[in-house]
Amino acid sequence: MSIPLGADGTPKRKRRVRYEGKNPRRFDEKYKELNPEKYADDIERIVKSGKTPAGMHRSICVKEILEVLDPKPGQTGLDGTLGFGGHTAELLQRIMPNGRIFAIDVDPIELKRTTARLRALGFTDKELIIRQINFAGIPKMLADAGGGFDFILADLGVSSMQLDNPARGFTFKWEGPLDLRFNPERGQPASALIKTISEKSLEKILFVNSDEPHAKTIARAIHKNCHKINTTKALADTVKEALATVVHVGSKDEITTSIRRTFQALRIEVNDEFSALEQFLRNLPICLKPDGRVAILTFHSGEDNRVAKYFQDGLESGIYSDISRDPIRPTPKECFDNPRSKSAILRWAIKNGDSSI
Ligand SMILES: C[S@@+](CC[C@H](N)C(=O)[O-])C[C@H]1O[C@@H](n2cnc3c(N)ncnc32)[C@H](O)[C@@H]1O
Numbered sequence: 001m002s003i004p005l006g007a008d009g010t011p012k013r014k015r016r017v018r019y020e021g022k023n024p025r026r027f028d029e030k031y032k033e034l035n036p037e038k039y040a041d042d043i044e045r046i047v048k049s050g051k052t053p054a055g056m057h058r059s060i061c062v063k064e065i066l067e068v069l070d071p072k073p074g075q076t077g078l079d080g081t082l083g084f085g086g087h088t089a090e091l092l093q094r095i096m097p098n099g100r101i102f103a104i105d106v107d108p109i110e111l112k113r114t115t116a117r118l119r120a121l122g123f124t125d126k127e128l129i130i131r132q133i134n135f136a137g138i139p140k141m142l143a144d145a146g147g148g149f150d151f152i153l154a155d156l157g158v159s160s161m162q163l164d165n166p167a168r169g170f171t172f173k174w175e176g177p178l179d180l181r182f183n184p185e186r187g188q189p190a191s192a193l194i195k196t197i198s199e200k201s202l203e204k205i206l207f208v209n210s211d212e213p214h215a216k217t218i219a220r221a222i223h224k225n226c227h228k229i230n231t232t233k234a235l236a237d238t239v240k241e242a243l244a245t246v247v248h249v250g251s252k253d254e255i256t257t258s259i260r261r262t263f264q265a266l267r268i269e270v271n272d273e274f275s276a277l278e279q280f281l282r283n284l285p286i287c288l289k290p291d292g293r294v295a296i297l298t299f300h301s302g303e304d305n306r307v308a309k310y311f312q313d314g315l316e317s318g319i320y321s322d323i324s325r326d327p328i329r330p331t332p333k334e335c336f337d338n339p340r341s342k343s344a345i346l347r348w349a350i351k352n353g354d355s356s357i
Pocket residue numbers: 057058059060080081082083084085086087088104105106107110133134135136155156157158159160182276277
């Protein structure tokens with residue numbers, strides 16, 4: 001790599017990111033938050049104030065997941081949603097010596113960063129094997145893992161790094177391209193999807209994926225304006241305007257909730273999230289060792305209902321010896337400290353040691 005030199009031949013100083021006012025507001029100006037290793041004290045201050053620093057993800061229900069998965073030295077585990085790597089790092093500490101974690105994620109952008117960070121923390125490719133794979137395809141990892149996993153984790157949905165980066169188009173809080181893909185190198189962005197599907201299909205997506213009560217009104221507005229909707233703000237404004245004319249939608253909060261649900265519904269669609277989850281749930285029995293454990297963290301009813309059903313069916317058919325009877329939720333303290341944990345639901349299952357699968 002060549003280092004840029006100044007007129008006098010000495011290396012040019014890198015300019016600090018400039019921003020208006022006292023504190024950076026835009027994602028790309030938050031140079032401290034985007035370098036958590038370098039600015040640890042600032043990060044700690046931000047976390048203590050109940051916020052998630054830009055470019056970071058705070059892992060949810062860590063204590064509960066460790067209790068459920070009960071990782072032990074020498075075991076082999078799979079993290080189906082590596083994200084920032086918080087859960088993986090915790091699990092790794094408990095399976096040493098001689099343990100291994102296979103960690104996967106579909107997001108090529110964050111996977112690169114997380115890999116670099118975890119390697120810098122000292123995790124080598126002997127104990128931490130990282131691959132860019134969809135968790136629907138976990139059987140692909142079986143041969144390398146020696147035939148089965150002692151535990152499997154999936155923490156579904158979107159990470160804070162993805163959510164907070166306006167360029168990824170996951171949130172209506174910031175202006176950005178309406179993309180919403182975990183892997184921007186595959187499939188089509190949400191801005192393209194809305195231009196190719198019928199009003200009826202849009203309504204179904206909103207209703208089925210997010211239980212949106214105003215699905216019909218929103219679908220009509222999006223369909224009518226689809227050629228103008230290319231950004232997160234354009235979509236949010238379209239939903240807002242459509243609902244402003246609906247008499248019984250009075251409150252600002254209700255409109256904001258509908259905008260959030262619209263983004264969620266489109267995200268689920270462009271990433272084919274329900275199919276991936278169902279394939280993952282179907283594959284679990286062949287991927288777990290006898291008495292192996294699985295924990296899944298979900299964030300809305302569409303995900304949780306599927307997990308609960310597959311676990312219940314597996315219990316009844318004898319694939320699982322035990323499952324969580326009730327959903328486990330983050331403690332009130334965790335919800336207060338990290339508001340993004342509020343909607344999380346954790347479920348677990350243990351593979352029957354006598355199962356022939
Ligand atoms: C909530 S984050 C995981 C955070 C992680 N547990 C941590 O502690 O940092 C969810 C991650 O799952 C990934 N993801 C979503 N669907 C996936 C799929 N079908 N296969 C693999 N990764 C997926 C997303 O790209 C995202 O990075």
